[in-house]
Amino acid sequence: MFQQRLKFFRSILYLGDLVLVGLAWFGAYFLRFYLPILPVTKGIPPLGLYSMLLLLMLADFAVVMPLSGLYRRPWAGTGRALWPVLRAALVGVVVAVTLTWFLRPYDFSRLVFLHFFVLLAAGMLVYRPVLRRFWRRAYPENAGERVLIVGSAELAEQVAQNIKKNPVLGLSVVGFLSRDEAKVGRRVAGLRVLGSFAQVAQIVAQRHIQVVIIALPLSAHDDLPLVLEGLSQELVDVRIVPDLYRFMSLGSTVESFEGMPIIGLRGNRLEGWPRVLKRAMDVAGSLLFLTLFSPLMALIALGVKLSSPGPVLYRQRRMGLDGVDFQMLKFRTMRVGAESETGPVWASPDDPRRTRLGAILRRTSLDELPQFFNVLSGEMSLVGPRPERPELIASFRSQIPGYMLRHMVKAGITGWAQINGWRGNTDLNKRIEHDLYYIENWSLWFDIKIILLTPFRGLISPNAY
Incomplete structure (x- = not known):
């Protein structure tokens, strides 16, 4: 009863949003070419051409709207719905504009897309309170069952x-x-x-x-x-x-198996298509970043080689998905054999083991660029809890409740804890709290949000040393 009714409401909301996509698209066409704010200089294109593009728009928004978290809180008021609506409309338009590049030589009007964004966002914001009003009549609060x-x-x-x-x-x-x-x-x-x-x-x-x-x-x-x-x-x-x-903890579920109800007290949300989509983004993203940063990585490699004797890359054993160890790659920032004196410990301010170049690389997080190879090989993800050393985990797991739950997903180059300032030698409880929040609330959009925020809030940190 509970889930069925909530799903019914979400499905009506979703179908109504798709109808609004069509109405907003045709409305944008007529606004641009028949009630233009700016004069039309190249003539009015046939409506049929834009009608064909509507099929692409509907397919685009049919996928983007659920992935953007638009239906996570379907009963939210206009104020709380504002950002999810704007986010879904903006991402959908960006994807649509990108896809139209493959439909050349015809150049679709960018003003139509702008009008469409405004009309769709306004329509969805108006549609929600209207639907809630009708729903309350069908299922009155405190007047139903x-x-x-x-x-x-x-x-x-x-x-x-x-x-x-x-x-x-x-x-x-x-x-x-x-x-x-x-x-x-x-x-x-x-x-x-x-x-x-x-x-x-x-x-x-x-x-x-x-x-x-x-x-x-x-x-x-x-x-x-x-x-x-x-x-x-x-x-x-x-x-x-x-x-x-x-x-109950992460990913709690209730399901039926051969007529037998099974309650999952702990599980992983990254199964099936979510896992495929996250891996696809990891592969595409790591290839893109490796291509973009390859000149910088070559310069850093040369600098490491010339500044101190020893290898360019440093391989360190870390714990990843399901508690399995892997060799994480970094540009070498310490003198060769530095850890033989101290053993596995956290870095500290003014760490005497660092080289001069290493101090700069750590402060700017550039020493972590080789980890894109770990992502490409499947050992890490672009986004996830930062991996820790097994030697340190041995003490953490007994001191911090739920610590090992962070290994239910792949370790990441960046993560929710890192962009909120919990990196390096900071409060472990806060870091785990943020890691578990990320795992519990994972979505593709959440990953994209963390990636976009990383250059501003994750690269340079007072706790990176």
Whole structure:
């Protein structure tokens, strides 16, 4: 019921957005050529030509809009929807303009694309509150199905709060039932405890309950047969929320396998097409950056060779995906054999082991450019948690809860923690918090956002030494 109704709302929102793409495209055509802001100097192109391009626009936005996170919070108000709408419209237009380069020799009007961007963004911002208004009539908040929550502890309270946060469901929580009869009459999360478990059938009949949600702590699961027996003769929709919330971590899922419900307490979002798309971006991005930076890398290699004796590249063992070690590449920034004196330790300000050129390379993060070869070979990704040395991880994993979860994805050249200032010898708890947030909220757009922010917030850092 919950996911179906949310998916139904998202699908209507999505289909309406695609309709708006078509309307905005034709509207942009007529604005540019029949109500022009700037004079038309090359004549009015046939509408059929732009109608054919609409097929490309629809295919473009059909992919871009979901990937940009536009439907992650479909019930968001106009203020919160502003940036996701502008982002989706802008990325879609940029992709469309890029694709039209392959349709030459005809040159499509750039002003049409500009008009289209404005019309589409405005249309989507207006469409959302209008759809919410009609949806509230179909599923009025607190006037739809009447819900009784069996339980009065933390889990039951969380269920009630989640229902309130999703008015799109149109559910009305009537109250709670408690195992402890002393709680009857008290209020939980602003709602009254209506009775005990033994009174479930009576309260369902009296209050005209349509949905019963059983949210019992593990310690009270012995009472489940009593509740289900009381509901055996009642025509109500019964749902059970297992008390596994506090045990769930990254990528928690509920799925059906051969008719058997399976609850995943921990999983990886990067499976199937997301994994393919991320790998495709890694390969394309690493090839692009290696091509762009090859002259600079050649100069750095020459500088390292001339400034101190020893190899140009430094290979260091790091831990990556699934806890598997790999050899991470860097331009050498220390004297040969420097670590034989200190062992594996974090770098420090004014590290005496550095060469003069090495200090500059570290400060600007240019020593990490060879890691694009690690990305190309599949050992790393463009974006992900920064890899750490196995010798240091041995102590971190026992000190910091959830530390090893960061190895559920490939290590990255840049990451969410790095662009937020948590790199080098900084608070490990904060760094892990940001790494886990990235893994939990991964999307292709999130990767692109981190890559775009890296030159401004990730390359040069006071903690890079």
